């Protein structure tokens with residue numbers, strides 16, 4: 001039952017003075033929610049002492065936690081002390097109705113003596129009120145939002161409070177709450193936000209979240225935490241803060257998971273707007289019930305009763321640009337370790353942001369002339385205004401992150417040099433090279449044949465690209481759709497040819513819909529077989545119809561050609577957008593294991609100590625926001641690695 005309280009204390013960024021009991025485990029990762037720990041009621045007196053020297057801002061984050069049994073035998077005098085000396089500390093009594101740590105003995109609140117004989121119940125709430133505490137509240141630690149509201153409200157009061165987190169110890173009661181939970185892998189974004197609970201039933205197997213049914217007690221904590229967000233943002237807390245019009249606080253909560261909310265609020269495929277989350281929780285209905293005001297202000301276009309979480313994020317991202325320079329997020333203390341990051345795309349910059357916040361000295365090496373990676377060179381300007389991107393990247397400069405552009409690792413600086421000069425190296429080069437397609441007729445062509453990533457890069461750099469009147473785009477992913485929409489803006493008639501069905505197209509649904517509205521044509525279940533050229537210039541494309549064939553290893557039906565269905569179309573430019581790959585030549589002979597991707601653990605640790613990787617080059621999720629999540633994850637892995645290395649020294 002204590003897990004919920006510590007999760008909420010972490011959400012609130014509370015400064016927690018703890019005592020000794022089973023709940024002291026809240027000090028450990030991933031909860032990490034206890035800052036000091038003493039015994040015998042000293043959590044209260046320590047908190048009271050801290051309040052004497054803390055700033056007003058710090059005082060608003062100060063909480064003492066104590067178990068019910070310890071409170072009875074030694075917390076009461078400390079609470080009297082707080083009251084008597086004009087303190088304002090929030091005291092949370094973790095009331096699990098037993099003395100759990102020493103083996104479930106009785107105590108003055110259980111109604112039994114230590115020998116099991118009937119005894120008067122000394123009730124905690126009456127006891128606190130009897131001492132003179134006016135603000136005494138009871139919370140259900142399994143209701144995270146209600147607990148958040150109660151603790152947050154107490155932290156803003158100018159008087160001492162006692163909050164009783166009331167739920168029996170599950171080990172004693174051998175309790176199971178309801179239906180067991182399972183993960184819907186079609187919805188899970190692998191943001192790992194649920195793992196922040198530290199629940200032993202939540203396991204990561206082969207990089208995927210699974211619920212261990214032998215350990216799950218169906219408490220619903222994970223269901224409440226999951227928001228099916230690509231970046232792992234704490235959306236329940238963000239919505240509550242926006243509802244309370246505490247925009248600066250909400251923006252800071254966003255930044256804990258995503259350093260680029262204004263970008264994400266424009267380009268993310270927003271799985272957060274699912275009706276039901278990956279753990280079966282009806283999030284859309286709950287948001288609508290809790291926040292009719294937000295639904296009115298941020299409704300989904302065409303669905304007035306549905307909240308658009310992405311629009312809330314976009315609003316806050318823009319708010320952050322206007323109200324924060326970035327210097328506010330610079331670390332209070334510098335650490336001596338230096339970290340090199342290769343690649344200034346969403347994953348690399350995200351890793352830089354979270355490492356810098358922890359005080360590390362971070363240098364990012366970028367091969368192109370400006371930072372941003374796929375946010376700058378992959379996503380067209382009509383989807384993302386690059387000024388927004390620049391303003392969000394400015395925050396990183398203001399935090400003291402160094403970004404060196406026009407530096408290619410392996411050409412200007414060797415990988416070995418980075419290993420020598422930095423305490424850790426993070427590889428985040430992204431999939432920036434095109435996947436080549438073996439297509440008859442392409443080897444002779446000199447004009448009219450382009451790869452999708454190259455085409456988008458040229459358009460995004462403002463270079464002139466002539467595509468002619470008729471453009472064929474081959475592929476079904478986001479790059480293909482961005483190419484089609486960009487070519488349309490260059491005045492061409494554009495057709496996208498995709499070998500599978502419309503339902504199987506992996507591109508973001510909203511973007512496909514926009515492309516259709518803009519007049520892009522789609523030919524599904526169609527594959528190119530030959531590029532036709534005249535005088536080495538593309539003049540047409542020969543294609544063949546496809547149909548679903550036998551199942552492949554992923555359980556999908558592999559498309560196969562329909563016999564005698566070949567046909568030709570006149571075309572001026574063919575854009576091949578069938579996928580991207582990373583250029584990892586600089587890793588040859590370094591000992592870092594890679595094939596198409598760099599081999600890493602799910603946290604991003606590569607095969608060599610001190611080398612890490614994140615983003616598409618390691619995980620291949622392919623969206624800006626999921627890449628951001630991997631950057632944050634790798635920052636935690638680097639921090640753990642450097643701490644352990646420092647401890648050994």
Ligand code: SF4
Nearest residue numbers: 188189191192194226
């Ligand atoms: S989407 Fe939900 S279930 Fe999946 S990792 Fe994130 S919080 Fe966990």
Ligand code: SF4
Nearest residue numbers: 229230268270272310
């Ligand atoms: S990052 Fe994406 S999934 Fe997460 S809140 Fe923003 S739009 Fe939704």
